[in-house]
Every structure is written in structure tokens, then in C-alpha cells.
Amino acid sequence: MTAQDTATPETAATAASTPPGDVPAWWRQAVVYQVYPRSFADADGDGLGDLVGITDRADYLADLGVDAVWLSPFYPSALADGGYDVADYRDVDPRLGTLDDFDAMVAALHARGIKVVVDIVPNHTSDQHAWFQAALAAGRGSPERARYLFREGSGPDGAEPPTDWESSFGGPAWRRVEDGQWYLHSFAPEQPDLAWDHPEVRADFVRTLRFWSDRGVDGFRIDVAHMLTKDLTEPLPSAAEIAALPRDGNHPLYDRDDVHEVYAEWREVFDSYDPPRAAVAEAWVDAERVPLYARPESLGQSFNFDLLLAEPAAADFRRIITDNLALAARSGSSSTWVLSNHDVVRHPTRYGVASRGDGLAPRERAARWLVEGGPEADLDRERGLRVARAATLLVLGLPGSTYLYQGEELGLHEVADIPADQRQDPTFSRTDGAQVGRDGCRVPIPWTPDGTAFGFGTGGAHLPQPAWFAEHAASTQEDDPDTTLGLYRRALAARRTLQGAERLDWVDTRAPDVLHYVRPGGWHVVTNFGAEPYPLDVPDGARLVLASVPEAETQGGTVVPPLATAWFATGA
The missing domain is CATH 3.90.400.10 (Oligo-1,6-glucosidase; Domain 2)
Structure with a gap:
């Protein structure tokens, strides 16, 4: 390396977690693709995606190169909250299929080397339960x-x-x-909270975990894992008193220490299978308490959501990466990296909504943009997607697992212009439109540029799809490696060759807008968040593996263009 890019004891930050045993568990470095079943593919033409639709797209998922599929809830539900109001934890919503359809889907994915993770929603049931x-x-x-x-x-x-x-x-x-x-009901009125000090509640969820594990499920994503146990000893505190209490393990409603008694019991269930079933916590807790959920004796892994809140800037990304690798090392787990999911504005839109000098973070800015009706003048679609592609390549090079959300591989933006009478998220109705909710990232994804519902299904789509979906359809991107779908496929294929230790070393770029880290084996990731090209001298024999934009150069060195990420390798 040249003086421009040097790793020194002061500038190289290393973080690692050591997996137990000789063979790392599959989930430690997995790329997991989140399917929101009602919006993925509709095989029976009723306007709702279904399990047969997922099975029909198994080859697409295999070609994409993911290691696992995580399914958001597919259980019987009145859909008061997009399926997170569960009426029966051990069955399939008849609108989405049958248990036989579920078994066929699992078999199809397993046949292609893809693991299956399902959502467990233990804080509350449906009021129809x-x-x-x-x-x-x-x-x-x-x-x-x-x-x-x-x-x-x-x-x-x-x-x-x-x-x-x-x-x-x-x-x-x-x-x-x-x-x-x-x-x-901590969420919608149709979602009554369970009493987790009740032995029947605990025993029934153990039965549920075994039911799906016995059907071949490889892992579980635990919804609001920090909220199960509660202390409602009277007198009950006021909202102001609740807000003032520290979340130190003794809070009456959130992140209580006794929740880990539940997960210790669940871990016994998971470890009774060969291989052990995996689990990941959705736990919005203070950073120092994340390792409690990610310990091997608890759920084993916990989501890191910090990048959902971050500015696309070198300093923010470096701090978040460094902090979360250190947290993972403390628990012996691996970190998770998430840029989009079913609960947040898609990251191309977050990065593309123009700042008005208000100091808002991208997530807050995008939320306000939606409330104001998603004015196109405030969204630079091209820039947002360019930054999103750069951020995605930066994240995919990191040690740990990466979670992708359906449609992000197509470069989809948030759908803003959903009429009020067609919105489904309870947040919209319960705040009188002050918060428009999450429907915009849950619109059924486009498979073809024309046809009914852009190929989603013959019976239309349960949320309205915009005309601009046509240019993002999967079929239009299949054969072009420079499309967003092509980039994701090439990135996931290249990532499979990156099988080194779970660590990285930061390299000092001497440029405040540029991040550079190196993984064991000589795999370099350089992201330029700045407005000017970044010239990077590379050692003899280094090769450019992949770049988020086609204009990255290798003649006489590598030029990383503005708002772009490049991967290059110096090893064999």
C-alpha cells in the first residue's frame, strides 16, 4: 500500500468474535433474504402473496445467492397488523396456503441449499386467538x-x-x-399482550418452537424480543414515570432481566436438534445490553439496527461498524447488518430525500417526506439508489450476517402515493395520518414490466403498485450485470469466496469521506461517500473484484468514484 492508505496501530481497528468449535454455525456469515409473504408472489391470483408463490420463485432466490430465507408471519391472522396479529401459531393462513404447502416450500428451498427462518411473535396474540x-x-x-x-x-x-x-x-x-x-396492548388493540409469568404461555411457545423445528425450520426471528416479560405490580406508574425509568434490566415494561429465563428455556429446545436451531432477537435495547440476547445460552444473535438510523457518511458508518463488531465479540456471536426491512422506509429513498438543513436523520427526513405526500421534487431517485448500492457493497463485505429485504435487489424505492383508503398499517389510522406507516415498503414487488400487477399475480395486488415499478421489474434486470439485481448477484457470489476470520482492520485513507477496511486474506473494501473521485494505489497483482458503479477504473490503480464502493483482492 502507499502512504495514502496505511494501516497502523493507531488507525487499524480490529474486532473479532470466535465461534465455538471447529465449524462455524451457518448463520454467523449468512446472507438472509426477508420475504414478506403477502407481497412476494401470488400463485393463486387472489391479490395476496402465498407460500406456493415463494416455492415457484425458489430458483430466483437460489440464483440471487442467498443462504437463508426469513419469512415474516404467514399464520392465520385478521391482518390488523400485517400478520403480526397471530390467531394460531401452528398453522398457515388459508389465504396463504396449507401446512402441506409449507412443507413443499421448505423442501424446495432446502433442495437449493437455502435455510428457512420463520418469525415468532411472542409478545402478543391476535384478539381472534x-x-x-x-x-x-x-x-x-x-x-x-x-x-x-x-x-x-x-x-x-x-x-x-x-x-x-x-x-x-x-x-x-x-x-x-x-x-x-x-x-x-402494546401495539394495536387487536394484539393483546400475553402474561409471560404464566406457565401455560411458556409451555405453549415451547410446543410452537418444536412444531416448526420438527417441520424442518432452521431458525427463528423473535419479534420484539425485549418486551415479553412485564411487572404490572400496582400501583402502576404513569407514562411520564415510565419514560423516566432507566432500562437497566428492572424496567417494568422493556428489556427486563427475567426475559432471559424464557430464552434459556428456548435455547434448550434449539440445542436439542442436530444441527441446533438458530435464533435472532429483534431487541431495541441499549447497546451494552445487546450481548445478553446474543449469548450462546440465550437466542444466540441479535439484530443491529444502527445502520437504519445512520447518515450515509464515513464517520457514522465506521463508528457503527466498530461498535457492533465489539458488541458481537463480547457475546461470542456475530453481528447482523440491516439497511432495509418491513418496518422502515427503503434505504434508496432514505438516502435520496433532500435535506432542508433541518438536522434530521435520514429516517426522520424520509418519514416526514412520506407524511407530506412524497413530493417527487424532494427525492433524487438516481442519487438515492447510487448511495444505496454503495452502502450495500460496504455492508456485504463485513464480517457477520447480512439481512436483505425483498425488492431491495431490484433497486426499489419507497411507494409514497398510496391513497388513504387503501392504507393498511394501523399506525396510519391510529395517528390520524400523522404517521403514514409502513405500507410503502410492503407493496407487492414487480416481476415483469407489464401484465397484471407487474407479474405479482393475476388477481391484482393488495396494495397499489406505481407505474415506475415497470423499470425495476426482475425480468428486465436478469441479463444485465450492471443492474441492481446483477450487482447483488455478483456481490453474493463473490462474498462466498470470502471465508476468512470474522475480523477486519481499518486502513487510514487520510480522507474524511472515504472508508477502507481489509479482511483476512487480502480482501479490501473501499467506500467513497464524498463528491470527488478517490484515487487508490494498489499493490502489484491486485484485482478489482466488484464495484457499485461501472465506472471504477483499474488501469494504473483503482479510482473509486463519488458515492461508490469497490472491492479488490490482493490474495490468491
Whole structure:
């Protein structure tokens, strides 16, 4: 290397976690593709994606090069919250298929070397769940109500909620039933919270984990893993008092230490299989508490969401990468990297919405853009996608697992112009439109540039698709390696050759807008977040492996263009 790019004890930051045993678990370095089943592919033409549609696209997933597929909920549901209101944890929503369809999908994916991860939603059930219906019928003080968090109301006649707590989707966190009691719902009213100090609740979820493990599921993603256990000892604190409490393991509602008693029991279940079933926590907790969920005796891995909040800037990305590799090392796990998922504005749009000098982070700026109706004048689509491609290559080179969200490989932006009467996210209705919700990233993805629902299915799509989807359709990108789909395929194929230790060393670029790290074996990743080309002298024999834009040069060295990432290799 030249003086321009040097690794020194002061500038090289190394982070590593050591997997137990001689063979690393499959999930440590996996690329996991999230399928939102209702919006992926519709085989029966009813407007909703289904399991047969996923099976039909198994070759597409294999050609993409992913290691695993994570399915968002496909269980029976009234769809009060996109399937996260589960009415039966051990069945398939009949609109999406049958258990036989599930088995066929698993077999098709396994035949192509793709693991299967399913979503478990343990904080709450649907209000249509048999347990909750029994609780309503049984009345006060019944064993049926003890599985949920029923309380008496406040005020002289109990007509007011027990507390002034707000739900995560807006509005009160309590709903009153006919006999006058109230139940807690941390999310939508149709999602009553379970009482995790109840032995029947714990035993039933163990049965659920075994049910799906026995059907060949390789792992589980645990929804809001930090919220299961609660302490509702009276007197209950007010919302202001709740907000002021530290989240140190003793908070009455969030990230309690006793939740890990649940996960220790689950880990025994996971480890009773050969190979052990994997699990990853969706836990929005303070950084120092992330390793508790990622320990081998707990769930084993925990999502790192920091990049969802970050500016596309060298300093932000370097800090987040360094911090999260260190957290993973503390737990003995590997980190996870996420740029988009079913809950956030797609990252090309986050990066493409123009700043107005308001100091907002990209996620907040994009959320405001959506509320204002997604004005096209405020979105630079080309720039947003260019930055997104650069960020994706930066992340795919990192040690740890990477989670992709369906459609990001097509370069999809957020769909902003969904009419109010067609929005489905409860956040929209419960905040009177002050928050438009997550429908814009859940629109069924385009497979062809024409035809009904852009090839999603013959019966239309359950959320409206915009005309600009045609230029992003999968079939139009199949044969061009420079399309976003082509880039993802080439990146995942190249990543498979990167089988070194789970560590990296930072290289000092002497340029504030440029990041450069090297992985064991001589694999270099350079990202230029700046506005000017970055000339990088490389050692003799170095080869350019891949770049996020086609104009990267190798003659006499490598030039990394503005808003671009290049991979090059110096090893064999």
C-alpha cells in the first residue's frame, strides 16, 4: 500500500468474535433474504402473496445467492397488523396456503441449499386467538384471563384506563371489554399482550418452537424480543414515570432481566436438534445490553439496527461498524447488518430525500417526506439508489450476517402515493395520518414490466403498485450485470469466496469521506461517500473484484468514484 492508505496501530481497528468449535454455525456469515409473504408472489391470483408463490420463485432466490430465507408471519391472522396479529401459531393462513404447502416450500428451498427462518411473535396474540376469545367469555378472575394482562380501570367506576400509557402504534395502550375490565396492548388493540409469568404461555411457545423445528425450520426471528416479560405490580406508574425509568434490566415494561429465563428455556429446545436451531432477537435495547440476547445460552444473535438510523457518511458508518463488531465479540456471536426491512422506509429513498438543513436523520427526513405526500421534487431517485448500492457493497463485505429485504435487489424505492383508503398499517389510522406507516415498503414487488400487477399475480395486488415499478421489474434486470439485481448477484457470489476470520482492520485513507477496511486474506473494501473521485494505489497483482458503479477504473490503480464502493483482492 502507499502512504495514502496505511494501516497502523493507531488507525487499524480490529474486532473479532470466535465461534465455538471447529465449524462455524451457518448463520454467523449468512446472507438472509426477508420475504414478506403477502407481497412476494401470488400463485393463486387472489391479490395476496402465498407460500406456493415463494416455492415457484425458489430458483430466483437460489440464483440471487442467498443462504437463508426469513419469512415474516404467514399464520392465520385478521391482518390488523400485517400478520403480526397471530390467531394460531401452528398453522398457515388459508389465504396463504396449507401446512402441506409449507412443507413443499421448505423442501424446495432446502433442495437449493437455502435455510428457512420463520418469525415468532411472542409478545402478543391476535384478539381472534382461541385463548383470547376464551378470556373474553370467561370473565373476571378466570384462569383464561390470567394468560393476558387484564386490569381494573381507574376512576370511581373503573371507566378510565388503568394508566395513561400510549401504544407503539398511537392511542391508548388499554382497551375495555364488555364486563368493564381493561387489557394491555402494546401495539394495536387487536394484539393483546400475553402474561409471560404464566406457565401455560411458556409451555405453549415451547410446543410452537418444536412444531416448526420438527417441520424442518432452521431458525427463528423473535419479534420484539425485549418486551415479553412485564411487572404490572400496582400501583402502576404513569407514562411520564415510565419514560423516566432507566432500562437497566428492572424496567417494568422493556428489556427486563427475567426475559432471559424464557430464552434459556428456548435455547434448550434449539440445542436439542442436530444441527441446533438458530435464533435472532429483534431487541431495541441499549447497546451494552445487546450481548445478553446474543449469548450462546440465550437466542444466540441479535439484530443491529444502527445502520437504519445512520447518515450515509464515513464517520457514522465506521463508528457503527466498530461498535457492533465489539458488541458481537463480547457475546461470542456475530453481528447482523440491516439497511432495509418491513418496518422502515427503503434505504434508496432514505438516502435520496433532500435535506432542508433541518438536522434530521435520514429516517426522520424520509418519514416526514412520506407524511407530506412524497413530493417527487424532494427525492433524487438516481442519487438515492447510487448511495444505496454503495452502502450495500460496504455492508456485504463485513464480517457477520447480512439481512436483505425483498425488492431491495431490484433497486426499489419507497411507494409514497398510496391513497388513504387503501392504507393498511394501523399506525396510519391510529395517528390520524400523522404517521403514514409502513405500507410503502410492503407493496407487492414487480416481476415483469407489464401484465397484471407487474407479474405479482393475476388477481391484482393488495396494495397499489406505481407505474415506475415497470423499470425495476426482475425480468428486465436478469441479463444485465450492471443492474441492481446483477450487482447483488455478483456481490453474493463473490462474498462466498470470502471465508476468512470474522475480523477486519481499518486502513487510514487520510480522507474524511472515504472508508477502507481489509479482511483476512487480502480482501479490501473501499467506500467513497464524498463528491470527488478517490484515487487508490494498489499493490502489484491486485484485482478489482466488484464495484457499485461501472465506472471504477483499474488501469494504473483503482479510482473509486463519488458515492461508490469497490472491492479488490490482493490474495490468491
